[in-house]
Amino acid sequence: MEYQVTITEVLSRTERVEASSAVMAEKMVRLRYAKEDIVLDYSDFKSVDFHTADSLFFKSDDQMFTLLHGDSTRLLNEFDFKFDMIFADPPYFLSNGGISIQSGRVVCVDKGDWDRGGTPESIDAFNRKWISLCRNKLKDNGTIWISGTYHNIFSVAHSLTELGFKILNVITWAKTNPPPNISCRYFTYSTEFIIWARKCEKVPHYYNYALMKQVNENKQMTDVWRLPAIAPWEKRCGKHPTQKPLAVLSRIILASTQPGAWILDPFTGSSTTGIAANLLGRRFLGIDKEEEYLQISRARKLEIENLHTFDACRKKVKDIALLDKQSPSLFAHEEDFTPYDLPF
Ligand SMILES: C[S@@+](CC[C@H](N)C(=O)[O-])C[C@H]1O[C@@H](n2cnc3c(N)ncnc32)[C@H](O)[C@@H]1O
Numbered sequence: 001m002e003y004q005v006t007i008t009e010v011l012s013r014t015e016r017v018e019a020s021s022a023v024m025a026e027k028m029v030r031l032r033y034a035k036e037d038i039v040l041d042y043s044d045f046k047s048v049d050f051h052t053a054d055s056l057f058f059k060s061d062d063q064m065f066t067l068l069h070g071d072s073t074r075l076l077n078e079f080d081f082k083f084d085m086i087f088a089d090p091p092y093f094l095s096n097g098g099i100s101i102q103s104g105r106v107v108c109v110d111k112g113d114w115d116r117g118g119t120p121e122s123i124d125a126f127n128r129k130w131i132s133l134c135r136n137k138l139k140d141n142g143t144i145w146i147s148g149t150y151h152n153i154f155s156v157a158h159s160l161t162e163l164g165f166k167i168l169n170v171i172t173w174a175k176t177n178p179p180p181n182i183s184c185r186y187f188t189y190s191t192e193f194i195i196w197a198r199k200c201e202k203v204p205h206y207y208n209y210a211l212m213k214q215v216n217e218n219k220q221m222t223d224v225w226r227l228p229a230i231a232p233w234e235k236r237c238g239k240h241p242t243q244k245p246l247a248v249l250s251r252i253i254l255a256s257t258q259p260g261a262w263i264l265d266p267f268t269g270s271s272t273t274g275i276a277a278n279l280l281g282r283r284f285l286g287i288d289k290e291e292e293y294l295q296i297s298r299a300r301k302l303e304i305e306n307l308h309t310f311d312a313c314r315k316k317v318k319d320i321a322l323l324d325k326q327s328p329s330l331f332a333h334e335e336d337f338t339p340y341d342l343p344f
Contacts, residue, residue: 004054005029006046022048056344057291058298064278065271065301066342067294068287072266073126075287076133079343083285084206084261086134086144087252087273089244090127093117094151100179111241114290123152128159130266135163137264138199141206143168143256147194147244157195165197168205173248175229194248196256205256212255214326215319225251233316237303238296240270246317249276254319257282260337271297275304279314281331285342 003025005015015032019025025048030040055078057069068075095115100107110116117123134144144165146156160167171194178190198205212221227247234246249272257263259281265273268286270293277284278301288294304310314320323330 003048005048007040007044008046057294058301059344060301060305062305063341064283065274066285066344067268067271067274067297068285069289069291069294070287071289072287073129073133076130076137076266081137081262081285081342082139082142083137083264084139084142085253085257086138086142086264086266087146087249088130088134088144088266089147089242089269089273090130090152090156090267091115092149092151092242093123094149100182102179106182112290115242117151120155124155124159127152127155128162131156131159131165132163134264134266135165135199140200140203141198143196143198143205145194145196145252145256147173147192149189149192153193153195160195160197164201165199166201167195167197169196169223170194171196172224174224174226176226177228194252196252206258208255208258211323212251215251215254215322221255227251227318231316234272237299238270238292240293240296243270244272246272246276246279246313247319249273250280250317250319253277253280253282254323259331262340268297269293271300275300275313276317278304279310279317279320283337 003017003019003022005017005025007013007015007029015029017025017028017032019028026045029045033040055068055070055075057067059066091114093115094117095110095112096117100109118126131144131146138144144160146160148156157167157170173192173194175190175192178188181188213219215221225248227245230243230245235243253263253273253276261282263273263277263282263284265271265284265286268274268288271284271286274284274286274297286297288297304313314324
């Protein structure tokens with residue numbers, strides 16, 4: 001981790017050091033100055049700050065929703081913290097000038113520079129890098145969910161296996177309202193895949209079997225989820241080109257975490273993961289390198305701080321609405337979570 005150490009005294013300087021804790025950072029700066037025969041007293045230290053604070057974009061008043069602005073492949077190296085669950089919706093690398101139909105009009109499907117395809121080797125290297133950084137951020141009993149299409153999902157599965165994860169399921173999200181295929185030369189693209197994997201081969205993961213059965217009309221939940229694509233009401237704080245529906249993220253969170261759990265999304269976009277997490281009483285850290293998407297994320301969080309909107313959103317998300325109706329006591333927990341908290 002990088003710390004920013006500010007020394008007042010006559011020197012009035014700021015030093016950056018790599019250290020495992022603030023105390024170590026202070027010690028290292030003392031040693032650095034001792035080499036120049038300058039002895040620093042404890043009162044010379046004005047502040048010792050975790051450098052990631054430079055990237056801190058937003059922290060909600062309830063401390064349940066934090067956003068970092070920057071490149072995940074850098075930021076994930078800069079702090080120590082273990083999450084219960086990670087959801088990642090990484091670039092699928094499908095922005096190569098294709099077209100589709102939206103509301104009856106032909107539109108280009110390019111999402112942005114962050115989604116432009118590279119060589120198969122560069123895509124593999126990218127996936128391997130961020131998945132390996134995520135692995136370091138998971139508790140031993142933690143799980144990761146990664147979404148994709150054929151463009152990236154095989155590369156993701158390969159990296160997961162190489163890095164020692166155990167793949168638990170591959171969910172097929174079958175969209176009930178997919179856009180038509182305008183070329184009429186292929187089947188309509190109507191599915192996305194979401195791989196669910198646990199960090200350690202031998203350490204058991206958490207799966208809320210009973211709850212999943214309950215939201216599936218009392219039958220075992222299958223790995224094919226028939227859920228609609230994003231609805232217009234989910235975009236009222238601004239548009240993200242690849243925003244996921246709250247229905248998908250809520251099911252993932254309900255299945256694999258308990259209230260109070262810490263959830264990370266390293267490609268947070270408009271933070272559907274964070275909004276679903278907070279609607280369900282889980283805590284959240286999201287990272288994105290595009291500021292305009294973080295602004296949408298913050299607006300979405302501020303929106304659900306209004307209790308009326310919070311309740312209205314819960315009513316619109318299929319699984320949550322059903323559980324609220326059938327088992328209202330399920331969500332009536334006290335929010336006395338463990339004090340385990342982010343270092344910023
Ligand atoms: C597929 S979108 C995620 C959408 C999100 N699931 C939602 O519901 O809004 C991927 C996001 O990753 C961000 N991104 C791409 N590369 C990144 C990187 N190296 N570090 C951080 N963010 C990145 C993009 O800006 C984009 O918002």
